[in-house]
Amino acid sequence: MGCAAHGTLARTMRTVPHHKHAPNVYASGPLDRADRIRGDQDALSAAMASKTARLLPVWRGNNLVQMGTVMRGWTLQASRTDLITQSTLSVFLGLDATGTPHFAIDLSDLEEPPEIEADTVFEDLRKVGPMLGDDDGAVLAYARGLVHWHRRHLFCGVCGSPTESRKGGHERRCTNENCGASHFPRTDPAVIMLVHDGADRIVLGRQKEWPPGRCSVLAGFVEPGESLEDAVAREVMEEVGLPTADIRDNSSQPWPFPSSIMLGFSARATAEEMTVATDEIEEARWVTRAEIAASPEDETFALPRRDSIAYRLIQDWMAEG
Numbered sequence: 001m002g003c004a005a006h007g008t009l010a011r012t013m014r015t016v017p018h019h020k021h022a023p024n025v026y027a028s029g030p031l032d033r034a035d036r037i038r039g040d041q042d043a044l045s046a047a048m049a050s051k052t053a054r055l056l057p058v059w060r061g062n063n064l065v066q067m068g069t070v071m072r073g074w075t076l077q078a079s080r081t082d083l084i085t086q087s088t089l090s091v092f093l094g095l096d097a098t099g100t101p102h103f104a105i106d107l108s109d110l111e112e113p114p115e116i117e118a119d120t121v122f123e124d125l126r127k128v129g130p131m132l133g134d135d136d137g138a139v140l141a142y143a144r145g146l147v148h149w150h151r152r153h154l155f156c157g158v159c160g161s162p163t164e165s166r167k168g169g170h171e172r173r174c175t176n177e178n179c180g181a182s183h184f185p186r187t188d189p190a191v192i193m194l195v196h197d198g199a200d201r202i203v204l205g206r207q208k209e210w211p212p213g214r215c216s217v218l219a220g221f222v223e224p225g226e227s228l229e230d231a232v233a234r235e236v237m238e239e240v241g242l243p244t245a246d247i248r249d250n251s252s253q254p255w256p257f258p259s260s261i262m263l264g265f266s267a268r269a270t271a272e273e274m275t276v277a278t279d280e281i282e283e284a285r286w287v288t289r290a291e292i293a294a295s296p297e298d299e300t301f302a303l304p305r306r307d308s309i310a311y312r313l314i315q316d317w318m319a320e321g
């Protein structure tokens with residue numbers, strides 16, 4: 001199929017910033033975000049007019065993917081003017097290694113997801129993310145996150161007037177000339193922490209709405225006026241009643257479901273007996289390395305999904321044992 005080579009996201013050498021370990025899924029995507037172009041109307045117009053530009057459509061939170069033996073993120077040629085005219089928004093995402101501009105376009109106002117190619121379909125990244133390559137996952141997450149932000153910031157939070165997209169979709173500005181407030185894409189910081197006993201056990205908990213058996217480490221949103229370490233200690237105390245020490249950072253992960261960044265930590269519990277806040281989590285318990293290694297991955301006990309930083313925190317701790 002000739003079009004496949006043109007449609008799938010470019011595979012490029014990743015220019016990964018220095019991490020202690022490999023980057024997490026959805027992080028360190030292959031596009032140069034090219035901030036210089038966002039504020040340069042001539043350069044932006046040239047990018048939008050480029051016949052080689054690639055479009056990443058988003059329909060109601062779903063990204064376009066190509067099904068098949070290998071699932072891939074799918075892009076469209078900029079010549080698909082039929083779709084461009086139906087989109088309510090286009091966002092400049094950046095340039096790939098060949099300098100080709102990439103744009104997210106929002107098709108959410110269409111009643112049904114448009115049919116693009118016979119083997120493509122709009123899917124929720126939350127569902128298909130683990131099946132995609134890391135580069136595709138990162139770019140689709142970026143497109144999804146920005147389109148989500150735009151659709152929830154159509155009106156100014158200061159005066160209530162309509163806002164409009166600026167800077168290639170990286171800002172919204174209030175159209176009321178007496179206000180003119182600028183609004184920027186938001187990312188909500190959440191801490192996620194592996195609580196251990198300094199030896200061979202960690203705390204795993206589960207929320208009622210998770211699939212049966214699924215367990216994970218604890219997590220919660222950072223509140224105003226808190227350091228990340230404060231948030232780790234508070235959340236652990238709130239959820240399972242354990243005091244903590246030795247709070248250490250691990251890595252971070254964009255989690256655009258819908259707009260979080262997960263900041264990964266480990267913390268050593270200085271007590272053993274838990275008091276579980278059952279309004280937040282259904283249950284929590286101490287689990288050993290041997291129990292984790294023998295996880296049946298079924299309705300009795302399953303680890304977090306493989307594309308999550310929760311899984312990575314557990315794997316890093318397992319490797320220390």
Ligand SMILES: [Zn+2]
Pocket residue numbers: 156157158159160161174175176179180181
């Ligand atoms: Zn305003």
